[in-house]
Amino acid sequence: LTGLSTNWHLKENARDHHTSKFSSKELIVRRGQTFILTFNGTEHPEQNLTFIVETGPKPSKLAKTQATFGISSTVTKESWSAVVQSTSSSSVTISISSPPNAVIGRYKLSVQSTSSGSSSPASLGTFVLLFNPWSSGDDVFMPNKAECEEYVLEEFGIIFAGNKNHINSFGWNFGQFQGDILNICLSMMDRSLNYRQDPVTDVSHRNDPKYLGRVLSAMVNANDDQGVLLGNWSGNYDGGKSPSSWTGSGEILHNWKKSGFKPVRYGQCWVFAAVLTTVLRCLGIPTRTITNFSSAHDADGNLRVDEFYDADGNHLDRAADSIWNFHVWNESWFSRSDLGPSYSGWQVLDATPQEESGGIYQCGPASRNAIKEGDVDLDYDCPFVFAEVNADCMYWNYDSTTGKKTLIFSKSTIIGQSISTKAVGRDDRVDVTNDYKYEEGSTKEREIFKKARKKLGLEDKFDPTAPTSQEIDQKPDISGKFKVDGPLEVGKNLSLILVLANLQSDAKTVHVNMTAWSTVYTRRPVHEIWKDSISVTLPPKEEKQFPIKIPYTEYQQQLTTDNTIQVTALCHVEGGIQVLVQRDITLDNPSIDIQVLGEAKVNKEVDVEVTFTNPIDVEVTDCVLQAEGNDLLRGILEIELWLRHLGGQIIGQNLFSCLSSGTTQFQSKIHAYPCSKFC
Incomplete structure (x- = not known):
């Protein structure tokens, strides 16, 4: 076999394999499905032909990165196979099929004639093999065709942000089919720590979406491996682009390649999640972005987040734990043969570098079903994700002089609200909170929380930092809330009303310290904007309202690109316990x-x-x-x-x-x- 030329039937194969959107002159097909090619230069096309496919360094049959197969009469589903479709005097058209669990990546295809005794195969060229959510044998099979269109083929998406009281959205250009993005995604796998440490084993595992999802969740951030994006939550983005200025993944991925694979500056959670969506959709794994409002970052793994305030009501940045206004991660769809069928379906992956997992910054895949049922002992990172949507909150008053902390109040219903994703085929928001947990505050939800603590060995463990039952059982004499009394727009004055209500049958004297700070969306305070204090007497069982106005000129210079302000009122009740009133404000940009x-x-x-x-x-x-x-x-x-x-x-x-x-x-x-x- 010499001087072979190959017709890859690019248009027909792309149509059949849902790869028509790729702008490539190379064949791109999906596993577990046949594709057609014609090659000529054979003197006897009816002679016995043997094909060799191989991918990665040192391909081998043992690692499932090489396969040798001859002509057969019918397609073999469990292995690579070839069937003759037609022949002519100098060409042969072959239908080649890959198994549904084949390693994905770029393959070399060769052919040799067994009848001629030739020992050196002739190259037919290269092709790229991807996951196949349209194939029932594939781990990523998604039976709903509309969902396949949305979560694999859709290049434009909507990401939700803001806070639980004020959800907003913005568009994102995933662009997974743009020129060269596929090559960048393939090179991303080859730059992972796993590949550098053992390339042969790494490539052999690329048939497994849970393995690749975990590897790529690490590669999208730059913390361990010179990955794609460098995170920055400081509010100062000198030396790079503000995370809020990106509008699509294409520019980020192209910049990463053009720079010689140096981390792109800068990313925050939605940027990490959007880029991971691009990469996984490009490779054929159904993926979507998920936004969790009032999202817990539980740094110490006790399913509890602690927040500290001083006597003036300032939010102190002294705890490793935090509650983010929102956090964006990914869900990818695939089966979990390692856990069992009840844990298959949507899996949580998170590329934002928050806590190490297995010694590096990666997160997931955590089965969403496992999160809902409190099965936090299962792989991977279930306790961290469980806490993100269902941790308990402890709010403390901290005296820096004495080091004493006093519990203001605790609450189990704050974390994990309005968990959101884009609707299939529409730009609407869909609430998926009930897929992550049972109804907040219900008996079932509390049972699951206790189950999770028990699995983590926290139920009977003594914690010297935990509040006493006496602290938790204390009931406040007053209640309070901030009401919005005007537009929440950049350039406009911020008008609020502090509402205080006396819950008791005798008058209460209250001293209120109020502050407003600009923050980043993780609620880390950046600049003090405004402060004031008042002393009031609340008649029995009565409510009073106190208008607050913060002029634009006072917050203009301090506002971060996240447009977020935290307003706090710490109420010192004479003869009673303190009450914390707090609200996070997100201002809309002009349209x-x-x-x-x-x-x-x-x-x-x-x-x-x-x-x-x-x-x-x-x-x-x-x-x-x-x-x-x-x-x-x-x-x-x-x-x-x-x-x-x-x-x-x-x-x-x-x-x-x-x-x-x-x-x-x-x-x-x-x-x-x-x-x-x-x-």
């Missing part, structure tokens, strides 16, 4: 209005008008309008502009045009005009 002018047609220019109104009464400069869209824009479009204060006149209007074929054109050069609106 950007996008309108398509005219009819949008494939391969035709379309005018798009983008309108943004400056919400504040001062001129803003150094602004950039950034637009990104699959198959509409080549890369990311950035337009520099500056805006005068409100009331300025619209001086000009600019339009940019997009071609559906993937190119970008401008009708006119874009200038930045001093006006209240930029269009």
Whole structure:
């Protein structure tokens, strides 16, 4: 066999294997399914042919990274096989099938003739083999076709953020089929610690989605292995990009490769989760992002989070534990043969570096069913994920002079609220809280919590830092809450009302210390914005309201890119116990209005008008309008502009045009005009 040329039937195979969205000249197919190829240069196409497929370094049959197979009459499901479809005088068309548990990755395909006695195979070329959620034999099989479309083929998604009282959302361009993303994903596997330590064994395990999911959860963060993204929660993003400025995974992954695989700066939880979604969908593992509001970071593994406040109501950053306004992780769909069928389905993976697992920063896969049932003794990282959605909270008053701490109150119903993901086929929010735990506060939920503590050996363990039963049983004399009394928008004054109610039948004198701090979304305090104190007498069984106004000018310079403010009132009740009133505020950015002018047609220019109104009464400069869209824009479009204060006149209007074929054109050069609106 010499001078062979191969026709990979790219279009037909891509259609049959749901890989048409890849822009590649290389064959990309899914395991457990047949693909067609034709090769010529054979003098006797009916002669006995033997095929060899191999992947990774030192391929072997023992490691299942090499297979040798001849022509058979029918497809063999359990192993690699080849069936002749047709022959001509100089070519043969073969149907090749891979087993549903084949190692995924890039393969070399060779052929040799056994009848000619030739010992050296002829190369037919390379192809890429991916997981196959459309194949019932695959560990990632997803029977619902609409879900397959959403969780494998959809390139655009919605990620939810904000806080439990104010959920907002933003779009993300996963772009798993963009040029070179597949190659970057394959190279990511080859740069993992597992591969560096033992490449042969690592590649042999790439048939297993739970193994790959765990490896890639480590590779998306840069903490141990020069992975993709460097995390930064400081509020200062010098030397890189603010995590909130990313709009898609493509730019991040391309930057990682272009830099020589140096970590991209910077990421936070939703960026880590979005990039992991891109990588896993690209490889064929159904994956989605999950947002958990009031998410616990239980650093010491006792299923409890402790928060500390001083006498003035300032939130102290002294505990390893924390409660994040929200946290984003991933769910991937695959079976758990290691645990049993009841734990198959959605598995939690988390690429955000929070706590080490197995000595490195990786997390999961933790069976979502195991989390709900409190089976925290199962692999992997179930106790950490369980705490994220169902830990108990302890709020303490801490005296830095004496080192004494006093429990203000404890609560079991704060953590894990409005757990959210994008709906299938729609941009709506779906609440999946009930898939992670039983109804909060119910008898069943408390039973599961106690079961989890017992499995972790915490039930009877003495904890010197735990509150006493006397502390827990204390009942407050008053209650309080913050009500929002105006728009929650950047550029607007923040108006709140502190509502205090006397729960007793005698008057109560209360001294209230109030503070407001800008925070990052993990609720770590960054800058003090405002403070005040009042003393009030609350008549028996009565309620009083105290308006609070924080002008924009007072928080403008201190606000982080997360737009989050924590407002706290620590109430010292004469003759009674302290009461903590606390609220996390997330401010919305001003809206950007996008309108398509005219009819949008494939391969035709379309005018798009983008309108943004400056919400504040001062001129803003150094602004950039950034637009990104699959198959509409080549890369990311950035337009520099500056805006005068409100009331300025619209001086000009600019339009940019997009071609559906993937190119970008401008009708006119874009200038930045001093006006209240930029269009």
